[in-house]
Amino acid sequence: MSSRDATIIGYLAVLAAGITLQVAAVRRPGRLPSLGRVLTHVMRTRTGRVGVFVAWSWLGLHFFAR
Amino acid sequence: MTDAAGQAAENPPVAQASTSRLSPGRAAVAGLRQPIVAILLLIALFTAVSGKPLDGFLMLAVATLLIFDAARARRQGTAEDDDDAAAGRVASAAAMASPAAPASRRARQRRLLARAGWLTAGALYCGVVGSFRRYSWPATAAVIALGCLMIAVGWQGPLRRRPALTGAALRRAWLWAVVLVSGGLLELSSLLQQPHLTTDSYAHPTISALTDPLLASSPGRSLVLGGWLVIGWLLVGR
Numbered sequence: 141m142s143s144r145d146a147t148i149i150g151y152l153a154v155l156a157a158g159i160t161l162q163v164a165a166v167r168r169p170g171r172l173p174s175l176g177r178v179l180t181h182v183m184r185t186r187t188g189r190v191g192v193f194v195a196w197s198w199l200g201l202h203f204f205a206r
Numbered sequence: 207m208t209d210a211a212g213q214a215a216e217n218p219p220v221a222q223a224s225t226s227r228l229s230p231g232r233a234a235v236a237g238l239r240q241p242i243v244a245i246l247l248l249i250a251l252f253t254a255v256s257g258k259p260l261d262g263f264l265m266l267a268v269a270t271l272l273i274f275d276a277a278r279a280r281r282q283g284t285a286e287d288d289d290d291a292a293a294g295r296v297a298s299a300a301a302m303a304s305p306a307a308p309a310s311r312r313a314r315q316r317r318l319l320a321r322a323g324w325l326t327a328g329a330l331y332c333g334v335v336g337s338f339r340r341y342s343w344p345a346t347a348a349v350i351a352l353g354c355l356m357i358a359v360g361w362q363g364p365l366r367r368r369p370a371l372t373g374a375a376l377r378r379a380w381l382w383a384v385v386l387v388s389g390g391l392l393e394l395s396s397l398l399q400q401p402h403l404t405t406d407s408y409a410h411p412t413i414s415a416l417t418d419p420l421l422a423s424s425p426g427r428s429l430v431l432g433g434w435l436v437i438g439w440l441l442v443g444r
Binding site: 142143144147148150151154157158161169170171172173175176177178179180181183184186187188189190191192193194196197198199200201202203204205 | 240242243245246249253258260261264265268271272275276335340341345346349350352353354356357359360361363364368370371373374375376378379381382385388389392396408409410411413414416417421427430431434437438440441444
């Protein structure tokens with residue numbers, strides 16, 4: 141297995157972990173928070189809210205902006 | 207943990223007399239200690255050194271504003287949550303003062319028209335900005351403009367009061383942090399193993415490098431922009 145394959149597998153593993161966590165949270169909302177609820181919790185304060193929007197903006201900048 | 211207890215733990219009450227003697231330097235350090243500010247500063251650093259100084263500058267500017275805002279709140283002796291709690295109470299009071307009109311046909315039509323308008327605007331944005339070459343100045347300006355607008359919207363505070371996580375859900379929120387941090391570390395590791403910070407590596411591709419084939423075409427760029435807008439729309443509603 142090459143380094144490239146290992147890196148791609150790593151990214152896919154992270155994605156799979158996120159999807160698994162989300163599905164588990166939807167099935168057991170009292171025990172596990174979904175990503176939406178975590179973001180809502182973080183975004184209750186100005187710092188958290190601005191921080192999340194900055195992260196969102198950074199995604200756009202990273203892929204499209206000079 | 208109850209909501210009130212959780213907020214008290216995050217923002218312990220500070221005696222008015224002691225905060226009035228808090229120096230600007232110490233207040234600024236309090237702002238620097240916020241995890242999100244630290245993360246923004248790190249992103250600014252790595253973004254700047256990887257050949258995108260404009261992105262880094264924007265991250266740095268927002269981090270600086272957050273530090274000033276936290277320092278101001280600390281010197282005034284108000285917890286950050288108090289400001290947003292007040293904003294939430296004002297929003298809730300406004301909603302109570304003008305109770306929602308019965309779901310009439312006209313109100314539903316207005317809502318549908320508004321949603322259609324937003325969808326159209328979003329589709330136009332994706333189509334037009336996606337038609338520009340990647341990393342071109344028009345695409346850069348369009349993304350920066352929308353990003354700054356969203357940050358300004360976010361600065362105003364949440365649209366409505368939302369319940370905090372409590373109990374088992376709060377205790378297990380760290381699982382998401384593990385997932386997100388793992389992804390970030392993997393990306394950072396790929397970036398640092400490139401022959402140069404501004405040169406992609408075939409053996410250690412970053413997410414940006416892996417999406418190059420998709421983003422090489424105008425439809426691909428429009429599609430990804432659409433996904434970005436959908437995420438932004440969902441965040442605004444939080």
